[in-house]
Amino acid sequence: MTIIKNLLSVFLLLGCVTGVHGQTLMTGVRVQPQRVSVNYCGMGSEKAMKLIASRQFYFPRSMKSSLTLRKLLETEYEITDKGYNDDTCLRYVGDEECFYETMRIEIEKKWGRGFLATQQRLADQLDKEGKGYYEPRENGMQELLDRYLAENAPGRLGENGYSVRVKISPEKRIIDLEVLSGGLFAEEPIPRNSWVYTFLKGALDNIPISCEPARLRGKPIESLIYLHAWF
Structure with missing residues (x-):
């Protein structure tokens, strides 16, 4: 019985390992998408934490937002309105999402829970009053x-x-x-x-x-x- 259990454990382990790369060794062994994202989350989170350690915060673009909100945070809180860049030609599944989620968590740690929602309400009010963000123009x-x-x-x-x-x-x-x-x-x-x-x-x-x-x-x-x- 012990030998059979050990063999099953080996097969399941192989199924998980190859499943990360989009392949399955055993019929019926399914790798959930969440597990793939977790395995690929390291680089995005690591990149975010390195930027945060140098006091650089990026707006979490994975969340719904207005241009006024992003520019308001960039101008008044130095939260950069810039896309994720892993500095390579490669992009792993879930990497970008992990980067932005790490940024969102750390922003709310620094400025308080509900900070982003509060700022979005302020941005919406500015837009309503005609005082929202207007982009620069080079005018010829x-x-x-x-x-x-x-x-x-x-x-x-x-x-x-x-x-x-x-x-x-x-x-x-x-x-x-x-x-x-x-x-x-x-x-x-x-x-x-x-x-x-x-x-x-x-x-x-x-x-x-x-x-x-x-x-x-x-x-x-x-x-x-x-x-x-x-x-």
Whole structure:
């Protein structure tokens, strides 16, 4: 009897192990979806806890929300409105959900139970009053930058693309500038002492600033404007 029990245990264990990868060794042994999610939850939760340890909180996008809520939390509580990124080309089932659930739990630990629901009611009220979040507008700055580049960009073999991230003040002044290369998965800005950065900074210094900052609570706020450059 003991031998039979041991053999059954081995078969069940093999069924669970292979079931995690979408296969089943034994007919009738079924692996529940919840078990698969639990097994793949480590990376998402680990990524979330590393960010939280460095005082970075991401809004839990798995929950229903309004744009005003997300921007309200980003502006007033530094809870970033940014999607989950595991820094790899791979994505495991349940990973993203675990990341956001960990963020939700830790946010409510820090700011109190019911915090997100309370903030959503506030955001809904702001929207009702016409004081919700309004996105920034570049108002033709892209066209002006394209025209400047066409006339002044140095001659090069082929074209390279860049994403230009401009931070503007509520008074429409440029207060910071970052340039990202157009390479695949480019996340880090290029060095500020590079000639490309210096050239693009000079380009923006030579065109009128016509952008409109975002608005929240009925007032203009510090905003990011995204432009593109090819040369």
